[in-house]
Amino acid sequence: MSRLKDIFAQKEKKVLNVYCTAGFPGVNSTLPVMEALQENGADIIELGMPYSDPLADGEVIQNSSTIALEGGMTLSRLFEQLKEMRSRIRVPVVLMGYMNPVLQYGFERFCADAAAAGVDGLILPDLPPFEFETSYKAIVDQYGLDFIFLVTPETPETRVRKLDALSSGFLYAVSSSSTTGNAKDFTAVEQYLERLQGYQLKNPVLVGFGIKDKETFSRACKYANGAIIGSAYIKALEGKTDVTAATHEFIKNVLN
Structure with missing residues (x-):
């Protein structure tokens, strides 16, 4: 059983997935931040691979990517840092990023190095499902990685079911069609998640974008298996030298 399947088997509700940017707040912060997340209650770590043009990310995550890149973070450096990760x-670790740097690195080499490091899954929002199915899925499967697609409130049911069929690990339900970090109307989000729940999908559903505190986490979990927090956690790390204390304080306020 994969680590992602295992976590959802152990915990059907209120699964907390926290996003952090590799190389932020400092280039050597990657593993210390991941350890702090694990020790303070994160069930899954979504590790962002910094990129200069992250289409789905809002200003907070874009800024963290810029800081990481300016500090010298690259995919090669990231995999060097992850060698001792396991x-x-x-906890399960999912890499989130964009196709351009992955293709420059070499897609198969990327999957091989991710698997060797003990990474569990990939989120590449700009990889279309047709290209994934016809050109990349076999490689992802060869290296035993889960692949997670995103759906939005505007995604038609037929496409939701297709993306669910292609995904493994979990399905990422974007709370609204906007970038990360923006405020959301949670009544509309709950209606959307209730609709997804009614589809009885193959994969567990985690909701992301706009989850930032105890209230939004609890409401997101009402009709989903859990939620993903990104921008709010990155904000909590900004300017902090003690990532362990900052992480403890942040997660305590989400879970307690």
Whole structure:
């Protein structure tokens, strides 16, 4: 059983997935931040691969990517940092990023290095499902990685079912068609998640974009298996030298 399947088997509700940017707040912060997340209650870590043009990300995550890139973070450096990851990190780890740097690195080489490091899954929002199915799925499967697609409130049911069929690990339900970090009308979000729940999909559903505190986390979990927090956590790390204390304080305020 994969680590992602295992976490959803153990915990059907209120699964907390926290996004952090590799190389933020400092280029050598990647593993310390991941350890702090694990030790303070994150069930899944979504590790962002910094990119200069992150289409789905709002200003906060874009800024963290810029800081990481200026600090010297690259995919090669990231995989070097992750070599010792599984001696310290037990929870599932999903890499999130964009196709341009992955293709420059080499898609198969990227999957091989991710699998060797103990990464569990990939989120590449700008990889269309047709290209994934015809050109990349076989490679992802070969290296035993889960692949997670995103759906939005505007995604038709037929496409939701197609993306669910192509996904493994979980399905990422974007709370609205906007970038990360923006305020959301949670009544509309709940209606959308209730509709997804009614589809009885194959994969667990985690909702992301606009989840930032105890209230939004609880409401997001009402009709989903859990939620993803990104921008709010990145904000909590900004300017902090003690990532462990900042992480403890942030997650305590989400879960307690």
